[in-house]
Amino acid sequence: MFLFPEHQGRYEQFLKQDGTHPKDRERQALFYIFAGYKDLGDRIEHFYDFEGRMIRPEAFQAVDLTSGSRALAELAFNLYNNYECGTIVNLFVNLDERNRRLAVEAIRLRFGVENRGWEY
Template sequence: MDFLNTEHQVRYLDYITRDSTYDGDVERKAFFYLLAAHETRDIDRIYDFEERSIRPEVLDNGLSHGEAILIKFAFHLFNGWECESIIDMFSTLSGDLRNAVLSAIKIRFKME
């Protein structure tokens, strides 16, 4: 698994450890990989580690367009949540986050 930087890897490992994500859970691994790619992300507003579930109400809390797109796509990889088109997503996100999206897709569909 390739990471954008050391901080991305540290956040990802923290998330899967806190969640006790097992190795074969590609949905959660892709979800956490993508969310860990954005350094300002407050994971506890997005995911409930005790219930092991997403918190869709985060989408109603004044996110930027790019943040909302990224979170919706992470939800989509996790459970099929409706998200924006690939064109809208890629025209909004930066190069590093575009690469993280592609890597998360590869994780989710076991393409690595």
Template sequence: MHFHSKEHEIGFKQFCERDKTNMKDVERRSLFYIFSGSELLHRNIEMLYHFEDHTIRLEAYNEAFLTGGTRSLVDLAFSLYGSDAECEIRYLFNTLDDRNSVLALQAIKYRFQIPVEIVDLK
């Protein structure tokens, strides 16, 4: 798994440990990968995920900090988790900067177990 930074990796591991997430639970791990890779989402994890119930907080959509690319990342995370949240791919990548685009692509690859290696198709 590719992490943007040591903080991203540490945050991901902390979320998984706190939730007692099974290694095979790629849905939840993809969610935590996105949340730990965004400083704003990491700081606001309690508004996004209920660790005691092991559920996402759909009411997070009402939070003022969810705008533009941040909201798109939450849409993607909730969608990869398996909720009915809709994630429009064209809108997603139009709202993300380069760093968060890579974060989104890596989460998608992880969720669907696509090999991380990049293949040259020439």
């Protein structure tokens, strides 16, 4: 599920700092993305208020983002509370292979889809 060892450590740190409930898939998906993309994880305080336990959409105007980091942040917000983020195609076109995997895993986490393989 995690893309690299630091990803899991940072994810668990964010969950603990927030006090996220084990069934709160919305925040888990949000933190999964931020923990898996260093540039976003390093600036999470701009995007998430841990004290108030809410996202900060105004960060999109205050923080310089690449097209890829913006796409991931928008997806994280959308998985958290249906924040307007454009289409899946518009999001994924800006992502490299690793970050597409990060996005797909976050979607699986949010909706409880296990990666067991599909039977048809």
